[in-house]
Amino acid sequence: MGQGRPAVTSKGELELLALELFAEHGFERTTVEDLAEAAGIGRRTFFRYFPSKNDVVYGDFDAALSELRARLRATPPDVPLLEGLREAVLAFNELPPEAEPQHRVRMALVLHTPALQAHSTLRYAGWRGVVAEHAAQRLGLRPQDFLPQLLAHQALASAVAAYEQWLAHSDSDLATLLDQAFRSLAVAGDDAPVR
């Protein structure tokens, strides 16, 4: 079978390039045409790599979700739901210290750019889905039931609040903030589940 014409660049490469341009000139003022030109591809081709300008920023989000899902699935059944969730999210957000500056830039972009802030909501739906599914399974409920959904929403809220705080203080520790945020959740104590 013929292998066809090789791709001229890659999602990863394009993403790095875009993050640079966004950081330098701002997200809004960088047009798709700028990105395409910088990458040496046509405007039309850019949209073969990413469905929208917004999507450039989120890396491989689906892969990340799969990882979170796997972590949750790996939680021993005797660990309380909220505790396991907290641990999974903490582990999920752990990253090598040398990757931190890059991550800060990316998250600052996501959390401080209106267009991306808005777009994130759509991405977050997937994250909530993973959490709700896990919670439902642990609680013997369906993912669309109130409790799993509520927990997923609150968990996401906690994570986002932690991230915002982390971004606002360059000396803060993300893990500590996430830990604090998730410890404040008591939605569905496994003992006394809210009906």
Next chain:
Amino acid sequence: MGQGRPAVTSKGELELLALELFAEHGFERTTVEDLAEAAGIGRRTFFRYFPSKNDVVYGDFDAALSELRARLRATPPDVPLLEGLREAVLAFNELPPEAEPQHRVRMALVLHTPALQAHSTLRYAGWRGVVAEHAAQRLGLRPQDFLPQLLAHQALASAVAAYEQWLAHSDSDLATLLDQAFRSLAVAGDDAPVR
């Protein structure tokens, strides 16, 4: 002083008309031009009434925020923070039974249309601001501190989860769901505030 040419329509009128068209043909497939034409105004004029197509759906959001703020301010100091917040939000979301169908349509539009779901995030920021400000004042902290922000995020998450559940079940009661959602919050017990 001359009063100038009278407006040909009004925000409220335009909003009603738009909600009808959105409900009938869908949000995405209704263009601004359609709205303008139906309202008997020019496309350009539409953007004098609303800064964007998205914004048509949110009614007078600023007024609503002011109302919430007022309710929170009116909370007696001896009522615990979370309790007062819950009561304020419940009261805020109370509406006459005859207004419910309309409210359902509007909220379904907001929560089920991707573009609006995304855009809502930006509107919600104001809501969170009001809550964070109130919490900060009650806790002797600054609005941008972690605890008020965390609480605001979690409170919003609770409200949205309740609304989604409400929309999913035509026989459900919004007040009950909101009450349940907010009772699950224990972030900042006034006694033992998380530091």
Next chain:
DNA sequence: CCATAAACGGCACTCGGTGCAACAAACAAG
């Protein structure tokens, strides 16, 4: 009747995003 204030709205433009159809580059089989 004229000045002024305020809303209307056409025009042209930018930018994100899409459908289509032509083209280019790789490889494999003859």
Next chain:
DNA sequence: CTTGTTTGTTGCACCGAGTGCCGTTTATGG
């Protein structure tokens, strides 16, 4: 070497949201 197939690239034309500019309309007040 040629030809066919596969797959990626790209230009073109188009749509819809949103904006800046500027002339026009319609009211009121003198």
